[in-house]
Amino acid sequence: MASLLPGLRRAAPRLASDFFICHHCQKYARPAARQIKIPRKTNLSRTIRFNSSAATFPELVPKKTSPLSSLSQTISNAEKERAKGGAKKGFFPETPSNTVAYWLLASAGGVFGIVVFGGLTRLTESGLSITEWKPVTGSLPPLSASDWASEFDKYRASPEFKLLNPHMTLEEFKKIYYMEWGHRLWGRFVGLSFVLPAIYFVSRRKVSANMSLRLLGISGLIGFQGFLGWYMVKSGLKDDLFAPGSHPRVSQHRLTAHLGAAFICYTAMLWNGLSILRTNALLSHPARGLAQLTHLSSPSLSVFRNSVAGLTLLVFTTALSGGLVAGLDAGLIYNEFPRMGTGFHPPKAELFSPFYSRKSDQSDLVWRNMLENPSTVQLNHRVLATTTFTAILSLWAYSRFNRRLRGALPNGARKGMLGVVHLVLLQVTLGISTLIYLVPVPLAAAHQAGALALLTGTLVLGSRVWVPRRLMALVRQRVRQASAVTGAGKVGLGKEAMKSDLSALRRNGPPVL
Structure with missing residues (x-):
């Protein structure tokens, strides 16, 4: 036994290079580190045991039973896969700048x-x-x-x-x-x-x-x-x-x-x-982002998300009806609100006048009046604007007084909803003022700008609550990649611990049982 210890002390530094470095890195190591001369005796495996669960000498243990060899091969394969992925990288990046x-x-x-x-x-x-x-x-x-x-x-x-x-x-x-x-x-x-x-x-x-x-x-x-x-x-x-x-x-x-x-x-x-x-x-921050998107996808917010999409479409449709009003100068008639003449709408004979029909059977009576009759066009715009105003206030009240939605709604979405309320109040004020004062240029231009501003508000709100499928898939992919990197880091920490144990082995020598 005394004659064996000097040989082990000389071989210990080389064991670190041979067994605790991955195969991919061994080709860059010193050639001498791979040439180990170890004195062999038939009863070596019976008399010496290391702290590691694997045998130290590969000549004595089959490769398939060595966890260090498996770990080295796994890391090498992972590096090869990453190299292949980098080689397959296309012309376009994954996300825009x-x-x-x-x-x-x-x-x-x-x-x-x-x-x-x-x-x-x-x-x-x-x-x-x-x-x-x-x-x-x-x-x-x-x-x-x-x-x-x-x-x-x-x-x-x-x-x-x-x-x-x-x-x-x-x-x-x-x-x-x-x-x-x-x-x-x-x-x-x-x-x-x-x-x-x-x-x-x-x-x-x-x-x-x-x-x-x-x-x-x-x-x-x-x-x-x-x-x-x-x-x-x-x-x-x-x-x-x-x-x-x-x-x-x-x-x-x-x-x-x-x-x-x-x-x-x-x-x-x-x-x-x-x-x-x-x-x-x-x-x-993929993990945090995935948590946010998962929260926004919860059933408690589904009604709110769908309502914001409906509001955006309603605002756009109302703005288009305003284009018909502008094209026909329909804002120069019935310059009062909320009444239109003696009632809340003109007489039916005026709304669907045969004057605008171009077919003898009057099959185009309805849609021609809807698009070409100034009285009907203004009434349509009033109805759409009132519906938009009511819908926005109703959605705000729902988000404000429903306890379940109020607790689940993110702070950014809550502020966005309040901003949309302010924009619709301003837009309604501008629209009524433009009508009452016979379409002055400053008010009419501000009213048109207000329509686009209101559409902007609903889009910003939507960007805070909608969950696109592609975005969700991309965030999940990043989380998986981050988890893989974290796992590799833990493996690296394990290898450092093994190297520390080997250093102690070189200083104190192997224990003999």
């Missing part, structure tokens, strides 16, 4: 501004001052007296000049021209400031594959919105689209489509920007 989110929110702000400015253009009757659509060359205004004279001659040939502004001077024409030119230039800026950065972010791998398709869709929507704008203006340049001798105006259908496309474009930009920020915030 926060920079993309801030750019989308800024783009949404630009759309918000152009919607308000477009309302001012319509209210000042400046939209028909430019009678041609030149997407490229129209970026510059007339620069000489002859150019201004040419543009003014084109406007004087339009029905609006002949019926409304036969005494307009060139200086007065320049004012409305610059208003419409500014609106179109703003639209070009919104398009370029979106398309060019979108190309940059995709090429620099700042957006995911799903988000790149959304950016493509929004870019196409912006182009379609510009086409709708010209299609709308074109309807006001021909007198065959309205009754002879009536007020020249653009088609209310095309105006509503133009307004609705702008609202959809704004919604897409705002929602995707908020979604990116929320996704990255939840993924920064």
